[in-house]
Amino acid sequence: MQCRLGCGACCIAPSINQPILGMPNGKPAGVRCIQLNDDNLCKIFGDPSRPKLCDGFKAEKDVCGDNTAQALQIITELERLTS
Numbered sequence: 001m002q003c004r005l006g007c008g009a010c011c012i013a014p015s016i017n018q019p020i021l022g023m024p025n026g027k028p029a030g031v032r033c034i035q036l037n038d039d040n041l042c043k044i045f046g047d048p049s050r051p052k053l054c055d056g057f058k059a060e061k062d063v064c065g066d067n068t069a070q071a072l073q074i075i076t077e078l079e080r081l082t083s
């Protein structure tokens with residue numbers, strides 16, 4: 001599936017254990033990434049400093065659901081199961 005631009009759930013719900021510009025220790029689950037702008041788009045998309053984890057994350061129906069609320073719910077649950 002195509003990423004729903006402006007969703008941003010995968011930049012909020014999961015923990016990211018790689019340094020992010022402005023968040024040198026990465027980010028905990030449920031915390032909004034500092035690089036997520038007000039339109040829920042990544043400010044450093046395409047920049048070499050963007051974490052590899054983010055580059056590797058691809059939109060999938062099973063994870064992203066049908067809307068942002070579903071994505072937040074599913075990713076939060078996946079995070080809980082894998083942490």
Ligand code: SF4
Binds near residue numbers: 005057059060064071
């Ligand atoms: S959760 Fe899925 S649809 Fe939402 S921003 Fe991330 S990849 Fe895109």
Ligand code: SF4
Binds near residue numbers: 020036042
């Ligand atoms: S760096 Fe960009 S893609 Fe990665 S979590 Fe932050 S806003 Fe999202």
